[in-house]
Amino acid sequence: MGHRTNLHAVWDTGILASAVRGDERAYALRLVRATTPGKLAQWRRGSSADWANESYGIARRPIYGEWPHEPVPLPASYERMALPVIDVQLEKARVRLAAALNRALL
Secondary structure, three states: OOOOOOHHHHHHHHHHHHHHOOOHHHHHHHHHHHOOHHHHHHHHOOOHHHHHHHHHHHHHHHHOOOOOOOOOOOOOOHHHHHHHHHHHHHHHHHHHHHHHHHHHHO
16 A cells, blocks of 8 residues: 555554545445344354454464565555455454343343
């Protein structure tokens, strides 16, 4: 994206900022609409440790595992590859946080 940074910042803000384009509400609603009942049921299963291990596996393979450890420019296609992963992880986070709060408060 033309800036010198680290991969962590690219995933936390860089790619997401491009997807949101200043309209967080519209982006969030798009994610909510993409979540099917089947996904809801699947993502609610498991423990917090299971969810953390799942995220670690994603980070280990497509995020950090395929790139050299020295600084290199990311290809233009990187954002197109990464955004669907970010979208799904945010969808899962919403579902899982709601499930955890319901368990704790109900």
